[in-house]
Amino acid sequence: MSDVAIRVEALSKRYRIGRREERPDTLREALMAVLKAPWQRLRRGGASSHREQDTIWALRDVSFEVKRGEVLGVIGRNGAGKSTLLKLLSQITEPTRGRAEIHGRVGSLLEVGTGFHQELTGRENVYLSGAVLGMTRSEIDEKFDEIVAFSGVEKFIDTPIKRYSSGMKVRLGFAVAAHLDPEILLVDEVLAVGDATFQKKCLGKMDSITNEGRTVLFVSHNMAMIKKLCSRAVLLDEGEVREIGPTDAVVERYLGGVHTAAGGSFGVRTSLLAERRDPKIYIEAIEIRRDGTDPKRGFRPQDQLRLQIRYNAVKPIRNPGFIVMLMSHDRVELCRVSNMPISGYYIDQIHGRGQIEVVFEQLPFVGGRYYITVGVAQSKVEWFLRLDDVAWFDVESTDPYGSGLQMDTRRGYMIIPHTWDHQPFSS
Amino acid sequence: MQPITVIEPARGWLSLRLGQVWQYRELLYFLVWRDLKVRYKQAVLGALWIILQPVISMIVFTLLFGRLLNVPSGNVPYPIFAYAALLPWNYFSRSLSLASKGLVGNADLITRVYFPRLLIPMANVFSNLVDFAIAFLVLLALMLYYRIAPTSMVVFLPGFLLLAMLTALGFSLWLSALNVRYRDVGQIVPFLVQMWMYATPVVYGSTLIPERFRFLLALNPMTGVVEGFRWALLGERLADAQPPGALFFVSIAITLVVLGSGALFFRHTERTFADVI
Numbered sequence: 001m002s003d004v005a006i007r008v009e010a011l012s013k014r015y016r017i018g019r020r021e022e023r024p025d026t027l028r029e030a031l032m033a034v035l036k037a038p039w040q041r042l043r044r045g046g047a048s049s050h051r052e053q054d055t056i057w058a059l060r061d062v063s064f065e066v067k068r069g070e071v072l073g074v075i076g077r078n079g080a081g082k083s084t085l086l087k088l089l090s091q092i093t094e095p096t097r098g099r100a101e102i103h104g105r106v107g108s109l110l111e112v113g114t115g116f117h118q119e120l121t122g123r124e125n126v127y128l129s130g131a132v133l134g135m136t137r138s139e140i141d142e143k144f145d146e147i148v149a150f151s152g153v154e155k156f157i158d159t160p161i162k163r164y165s166s167g168m169k170v171r172l173g174f175a176v177a178a179h180l181d182p183e184i185l186l187v188d189e190v191l192a193v194g195d196a197t198f199q200k201k202c203l204g205k206m207d208s209i210t211n212e213g214r215t216v217l218f219v220s221h222n223m224a225m226i227k228k229l230c231s232r233a234v235l236l237d238e239g240e241v242r243e244i245g246p247t248d249a250v251v252e253r254y255l256g257g258v259h260t261a262a263g264g265s266f267g268v269r270t271s272l273l274a275e276r277r278d279p280k281i282y283i284e285a286i287e288i289r290r291d292g293t294d295p296k297r298g299f300r301p302q303d304q305l306r307l308q309i310r311y312n313a314v315k316p317i318r319n320p321g322f323i324v325m326l327m328s329h330d331r332v333e334l335c336r337v338s339n340m341p342i343s344g345y346y347i348d349q350i351h352g353r354g355q356i357e358v359v360f361e362q363l364p365f366v367g368g369r370y371y372i373t374v375g376v377a378q379s380k381v382e383w384f385l386r387l388d389d390v391a392w393f394d395v396e397s398t399d400p401y402g403s404g405l406q407m408d409t410r411r412g413y414m415i416i417p418h419t420w421d422h423q424p425f426s427s
Numbered sequence: 428m429q430p431i432t433v434i435e436p437a438r439g440w441l442s443l444r445l446g447q448v449w450q451y452r453e454l455l456y457f458l459v460w461r462d463l464k465v466r467y468k469q470a471v472l473g474a475l476w477i478i479l480q481p482v483i484s485m486i487v488f489t490l491l492f493g494r495l496l497n498v499p500s501g502n503v504p505y506p507i508f509a510y511a512a513l514l515p516w517n518y519f520s521r522s523l524s525l526a527s528k529g530l531v532g533n534a535d536l537i538t539r540v541y542f543p544r545l546l547i548p549m550a551n552v553f554s555n556l557v558d559f560a561i562a563f564l565v566l567l568a569l570m571l572y573y574r575i576a577p578t579s580m581v582v583f584l585p586g587f588l589l590l591a592m593l594t595a596l597g598f599s600l601w602l603s604a605l606n607v608r609y610r611d612v613g614q615i616v617p618f619l620v621q622m623w624m625y626a627t628p629v630v631y632g633s634t635l636i637p638e639r640f641r642f643l644l645a646l647n648p649m650t651g652v653v654e655g656f657r658w659a660l661l662g663e664r665l666a667d668a669q670p671p672g673a674l675f676f677v678s679i680a681i682t683l684v685v686l687g688s689g690a691l692f693f694r695h696t697e698r699t700f701a702d703v704i
Binding site: 011015026028029030087088089090091092093094095096097098099100101102103104105106108110111114115117119120124127128131132133134136137 | 464536541
């Protein structure tokens with residue numbers, strides 16, 4: 001028996017995207033296309049209609065191996081080819097080139113509640129979904145009670161699931177899937193659903209599945225979960241393998257790379273600087289800096305942010321005030337500072353060029369995008385300039401409490417170190 | 428022994444992977460079970476509707492063709508003459524209209540799990556047998572009412588039913604695969620089925636057609652099925668009863684060609700179902 005569970009060799013998948021009018025969607029269009037084809041070929045001078053620019057490679061020459069009992073994480077941005085990889089390995093669609101071998105009974109879990117039918121009862125759907133996911137009838141019979149108990153919907157098991165809340169459906173769906181036991185499991189981000197308690201339960205189940213020595217290929221955006229469950233990871237980017245190796249290193253590379261690919265984890269709208277100029281003063285440049293060794297990685301909670309503002313005061317300005325506002329994605333003003341009057345850093349007079357630097361220690365924000373508005377005023381007298389949203393920066397979502405929950409804009413704005421205490425008054 | 432799954436681009440046209448269909452037979456059972464549950468759970472009229480449909484058609488046809496137009500029905504009362512043919516015909520037409528929607532209706536299964544897609548049209552053909560069985564009971568009641576005992580030829584009936592199933596499956600494979608790619612196929616099917624009925628000796632007997640044109644009827648594989656049903660049920664009571672002849676074998680041959688080519692075409696397009704559905 002070989003110790004390789006999944007072997008992927010140069011696996012590639014090409015999709016034809018084609019311009020709309022060239023891809024018939026109805027029989028009528030298809031027939032018309034056949035009739036028109038000789039004429040078009042004539043016009044194109046006999047060129048083939050399968051042009052390279054009408055196709056995209058969703059996956060290109062991807063190769064890797066998963067050892068028996070290993071949990072491999074697959075990460076990458078949206079559109080990097082993660083889902084395509086799972087679809088190919090679970091045989092939902094065929095590869096264009098290349099080959100993969102899976103040694104052992106394989107089950108795939110690409111969505112919770114696969115095969116559910118709204119009109120059927122919970123009980124009927126457990127059987128249906130189980131069968132669709134590859135369980136035999138006797139297996140389902142055997143595990144039925146366990147599944148129902150795990151889902152926590154015992155009371156409604158004979159009610160059509162169209163009357164279930166979405167949470168109940170998800171719980172029942174996950175319960176069925178969690179009781180599959182193939183030797184090899186392909187899992188797509190199914191845990192990003194349900195309420196916090198149930199997520200915790202799912203996480204526990206995933207933990208025990210991976211500890212049972214089963215081979216798992218796990219696709220997720222949740223870095224905390226990937227780090228927790230996987231020993232090795234593959235980073236996909238534009239359909240190709242960018243990196244493969246120990247999870248921590250690959251995740252680090254991904255988080256560093258996410259932002260370069262998107263044009264940096266922060267940026268400045270320089271066009272606004274040129275647009276908004278006051279005859280007395282204008283801003284030449286604004287720069288955001290993050291200390292640390294890797295300049296390309298994004299901000300994380302508790303990082304330091306330096307904002308440098310280079311100005312040119314055409315006329316002398318007495319008692320200038322530089323105002324900086326940090327705004328949330330929904331433009332809530334989270335923080336406002338100014339050298340004068342707020343922070344009490346007095347500057348007597350400016351004339352000509354210079355630079356102001358504001359250092360924010362320990363950003364307390366949850367993951368998400370933040371905007372910076374900069375203003376210049378004569379303290380308490382008049383505003384010369386106001387540059388709304390002149391710069392932005394992204395903070396990565398993290399799991400500061402180690403609970404498997406990502407702190408991002410769904411969970412408030414701030415991360416404040418805190419502790420809990422509980423003392424029951426009656427025993 | 429550990430199963431090894433090999434994933435690579437399919438080559439050629441000729442692998443039907445029928446072995447896999449057998450492996451997944453339990454899922455086929457569940458799909459049939461689901462179709463039946465869903466179909467009869469919500470419908471208020473439920474099984475009654477299955478009876479009403481052919482009975483009402485029979486009454487209309489009897490009035491229209493039997494009384495008004497005096498279509499000859501041999502020595503058999505026209506209602507029975509028509510109903511014996513409507514039975515397989517309704518089975519066939521229902522299978523076709525379900526099949527044309529089948530794959531698209533199961534899109535979320537197709538894009539999320541692997542199983543031989545052949546199971547979906549097959550499940551249709553099987554689940555429709557239940558409707559057929561219920562409608563068959565009505566035929567028995569009718570025969571009792573008209574005091575017509577089935578002839579010994581009735582032993583051939585399962586054979587004709589099998590032929591009806593194979594014919595329905597063959598055309599279902601073509602239509603369902605085409606409908607994934609071209610959505611207007613689903614709209615054409617009801618019209619197609621309607622026209623097809625008049626091209627099949629359902630409301631009339633094939634003897635009504637002049638001898639020299641009769642071979643045209645044989646090109647329609649449903650002719651063999653419908654005439655076969657009549658012959659097996661009513662036998663020599665039909666004045667012009669003829670056991671299935673050469674033309675019948677032409678029907679069978681055409682059915683097999685449609686089934687074989689349908690399966691190959693279905694398999695060939697199956698690999699892109701998940702991408703285009």
